[in-house]
Amino acid sequence: MKVISLALIAWQGIRRRPLRNLLSALSLTVGVLALVLVLSGGAVVRETIVFDSRLQGGDALTANLTLTDSPQKFAVAEYWRSSLGRALAPQRGIASVTASNDGALLRKGDETVSDLVVVTTEKALLEIRPFPVLRGTWLTDEPTYAPTVVLNHRADQMVEGQTGPVTLVAGGQTFRTSVIGVVYDAEPRPVAYLDMHADGPWQAAIEDTNVYSVQFTAPAWSIGDARSRINELASISDRAADVTGVERTDRLETFDRQLDLVNRVFLAVAILSLLIGALGILNIGLSTVRERSDELSLRRSFGATRPQVVVIMLLESQFVALVSGLAGIALVAGGLPLITAHFADRFQEVSTGFPVGGALLGLAAGSVAALVGSLAPALRASRVPIAAIMR
Amino acid sequence: MTTLELTAGAKSVSLPGGRPLPVLTGVDLSVEPGETLAIQGASGSGKSTLLAVLGLLDSLTGGRYTVGGIDVAAISERRRARLRSTTFGFIYQRFCLISHLTAEENVEAPLLHGGVRRRERARRARDLLDQVGLTDRREHRPGQLSGGEQQRVAVARALVHRPSVVLADEPTGSLDQDTGTAVMRSLLDLAADDGVTLIVVTHDPAVAAVCGRVVRLDRGAVQGS
Numbered sequence: 001m002k003v004i005s006l007a008l009i010a011w012q013g014i015r016r017r018p019l020r021n022l023l024s025a026l027s028l029t030v031g032v033l034a035l036v037l038v039l040s041g042g043a044v045v046r047e048t049i050v051f052d053s054r055l056q057g058g059d060a061l062t063a064n065l066t067l068t069d070s071p072q073k074f075a076v077a078e079y080w081r082s083s084l085g086r087a088l089a090p091q092r093g094i095a096s097v098t099a100s101n102d103g104a105l106l107r108k109g110d111e112t113v114s115d116l117v118v119v120t121t122e123k124a125l126l127e128i129r130p131f132p133v134l135r136g137t138w139l140t141d142e143p144t145y146a147p148t149v150v151l152n153h154r155a156d157q158m159v160e161g162q163t164g165p166v167t168l169v170a171g172g173q174t175f176r177t178s179v180i181g182v183v184y185d186a187e188p189r190p191v192a193y194l195d196m197h198a199d200g201p202w203q204a205a206i207e208d209t210n211v212y213s214v215q216f217t218a219p220a221w222s223i224g225d226a227r228s229r230i231n232e233l234a235s236i237s238d239r240a241a242d243v244t245g246v247e248r249t250d251r252l253e254t255f256d257r258q259l260d261l262v263n264r265v266f267l268a269v270a271i272l273s274l275l276i277g278a279l280g281i282l283n284i285g286l287s288t289v290r291e292r293s294d295e296l297s298l299r300r301s302f303g304a305t306r307p308q309v310v311v312i313m314l315l316e317s318q319f320v321a322l323v324s325g326l327a328g329i330a331l332v333a334g335g336l337p338l339i340t341a342h343f344a345d346r347f348q349e350v351s352t353g354f355p356v357g358g359a360l361l362g363l364a365a366g367s368v369a370a371l372v373g374s375l376a377p378a379l380r381a382s383r384v385p386i387a388a389i390m391r
Numbered sequence: 392m393t394t395l396e397l398t399a400g401a402k403s404v405s406l407p408g409g410r411p412l413p414v415l416t417g418v419d420l421s422v423e424p425g426e427t428l429a430i431q432g433a434s435g436s437g438k439s440t441l442l443a444v445l446g447l448l449d450s451l452t453g454g455r456y457t458v459g460g461i462d463v464a465a466i467s468e469r470r471r472a473r474l475r476s477t478t479f480g481f482i483y484q485r486f487c488l489i490s491h492l493t494a495e496e497n498v499e500a501p502l503l504h505g506g507v508r509r510r511e512r513a514r515r516a517r518d519l520l521d522q523v524g525l526t527d528r529r530e531h532r533p534g535q536l537s538g539g540e541q542q543r544v545a546v547a548r549a550l551v552h553r554p555s556v557v558l559a560d561e562p563t564g565s566l567d568q569d570t571g572t573a574v575m576r577s578l579l580d581l582a583a584d585d586g587v588t589l590i591v592v593t594h595d596p597a598v599a600a601v602c603g604r605v606v607r608l609d610r611g612a613v614q615g616s
Contacts, residue, residue, distance in 0.1 A: 002506045005503050005504065005506050008503060009503060009504070012489075012491070012492060012496070015491050015492075016490075016491040017491075294487055295489050297448075298487055298489065298500075299500075299504065300448075300472070301446070301448055301475065301476075301479075301481050302476055302500060302501045302503075302504035302505075303472050303473060303475055303476020303477070303501070303504045303505060304472065304504055305468060305469050305472045306468070386448045386449070387440075387443040387448045387449040389448070389481075389483060389487055390439045390440075390442065390443050390448065390449075390483070390560060391439075
């Protein structure tokens with residue numbers, strides 16, 4: 001018998017109990033949906049978390065060397081930037097001086113951004129924390145007479161729609177400033193980035209209150225390597241007193257572990273749902289074999305062999321699996337943009353393409369679940385005596 | 392055309408406890424192509440079992456059975472299934488239509504199993520439904536048809552794949568006298584048109600009377616014909 005004939009007979013079998021088959025399909029759909037969601041939605045969530053984590057803490061390994069507050073703190077920071085820069089050159093690492101100053105204010109028009117963090121830094125910070133530049137430019141390392149600032153998205157949102165001059169209140173002084181750009185840095189607080197090398201007369205007033213540190217990336221080091229190397233450098237140059245600590249800032253590994261755990265939980269739920277779907281098919285299959293014994297005997301009398309009866313029954317379950325799989329995929333296709341919109345930041349370019357791999361895997365998983373659930377009924381169906389129809 | 396030869400055909404079934412119960416005992420029967428044969432006997436005499444054996448729905452436990460010269464015990468299940476589907480058409484007392492299919496789909500069913508193309512299936516099914524007077528009932532499901540109409544659908548289904556032998560088990564047993572006569576008349580006419588061998592198990596003397604030969608079974612053995 002041709003495969004197409006077997007498929008047509010299986011399709012006729014599906015029509016026998018449409019509601020029952022629909023309910024089987026529904027339970028399987030939940031499993032497929034959960035699986036495809038874990039595979040595709042999980043990727044979106046991971047992409048988002050990785051993206052924000054890179055902006056906030058850099059790639060592995062990124063660490064912060066905090067320095068002692070002293071009258072020569074700028075020179076000390078410059079020394080360590082340069083010293084670390086040389087040590088990191090073979091592994092293409094980068095070091096950048098950063099100083100932050102909490103509790104500043106920014107005014108534009110009628111709006112005041114309080115609790116502003118002023119980060120005085122260098123152009124190179126962008127290589128460690130790759131902020132997307134939403135408008136204007138990033139710091140240029142060029143001298144300016146008046147302070148120029150780059151706002152983060154949060155600060156920019158707070159002064160959105162305001163016109164007029166921008167003033168910055170930091171270190172107890174007020175400066176007329178201009179905003180040269182806006183970046184997305186994944187920080188929840190408003191931040192203004194200032195150029196450390198602008199060399200303006202305003203700089204000393206702001207920097208006096210700053211705590212300096214050197215942020216660096218060292219792809220080939222562990223945090224232990226970094227600490228040992230810094231201790232070595234401090235010991236050679238007799239600068240141990242400069243260093244107050246070396247702390248890791250990248251958090252991808254931690255997030256990865258957490259995400260992995262969450263993914264495992266969702267995957268277990270998906271597998272459980274598929275198992276329930278398979279049990280549903282098994283239950284319905286076993287109960288219908290008895291109901292259908294006349295039909296099965298009749299089909300044998302038309303020339304169907306036992307293996308063909310098995311194939312017909314398996315194909316019926318595969319139709320259910322196909323419907324479930326397509327429904328699950330359609331739900332994911334409809335829901336994924338919502339998940340993306342919910343999790344992904346509007347400044348992030350998350351790949352929103354249809355998860356073909358996840359969809360195929362979902363279809364395959366649904367098919368396997370249906371196969372598992374229908375195998376026993378199919379074998380039982382093939383054993384229905386052909387002469388039973390005469391009784 | 393196909394000759395059926397049953398020699399010393401025996402069939403027994405196992406009762407609980409393994410004790411064998413003989414159903415057919417040494418049945419010798421030869422049916423020539425185009426013949427119409429009625430099998431009669433009391434309930435439990437083995438009529439339906441004999442019909443099942445003749446139609447390859449059941450197998451013998453003793454003796455020999457050939458269909459068109461082929462010893463059915465010597466061929467594979469696959470070949471037996473093929474032989475069954477190409478040689479035999481079946482009509483049952485309970486009609487045995489597939490409840491979720493339309494009349495036309497029920498008639499098409501043997502052709503679908505035979506791998507016949509859709510257009511050809513539809514053409515042949517419609518022709519036969521026309522011949523049994525069910526042109527306007529094609530799209531109806533068995534539950535929407537009367538007993539007589541259902542049996543006429545079963546007659547069409549038994550003949551649609553052009554078998555050389557039609558085996559009917561009490562075809563009028565579930566019908567009233569008039570309807571039964573009408574169904575039997577359709578069956579005989581259609582069988583005669585195509586030179587089909589017709590073997591009918593029946594209690595009804597009127598049905599047996601229209602057949603060319605009558606075989607009587609008693610406790611699994613042929614008592615006379």
